[in-house]
Amino acid sequence: xxxxxAELLADGVPAEGIVAFTFxxxxxxxxxxxxxxxxxxxxxxxxxxxVNGLFVGxxxxx
Numbered sequence: 001x002x003x004x005x006a007e008l009l010a011d012g013v014p015a016e017g018i019v020a021f022t023f024x025x026x027x028x029x030x031x032x033x034x035x036x037x038x039x040x041x042x043x044x045x046x047x048x049x050x051v052n053g054l055f056v057g058x059x060x061x062x
Contacts, residue, residue, distance in 0.1 A: 002031060005054065006038035015053030022058060032056040 001020060008018055020035070022028045035056065039047050055062060 002034035002038045005035050006042045009039060009047065009050055009054075010042055015050045018054040019062065020054065020056045021062065022056070025058060025061075028057045028061075 005018055005020060009015060020028075020031060022031055032051070035054075036048060036051050039051055043050075
């Protein structure tokens with residue numbers, strides 16, 4: 001999932017248009033870390049600020 005989110009950002013999809021659901025808060029935190037790592041590897045560290053605009057969390061938190 002983290003790779004797909006990074007690819008969507010690389011393709012120009014706005015971060016606000018991406019939602020990544022998990023079942024637990026801990027899993028959401030880990031997923032966000034993985035997404036950040038993928039985005040940095042794919043797009044460079046200057047793209048990390050774009051990650052803040054996407055939702056990564058539980059369905060209940062959404």
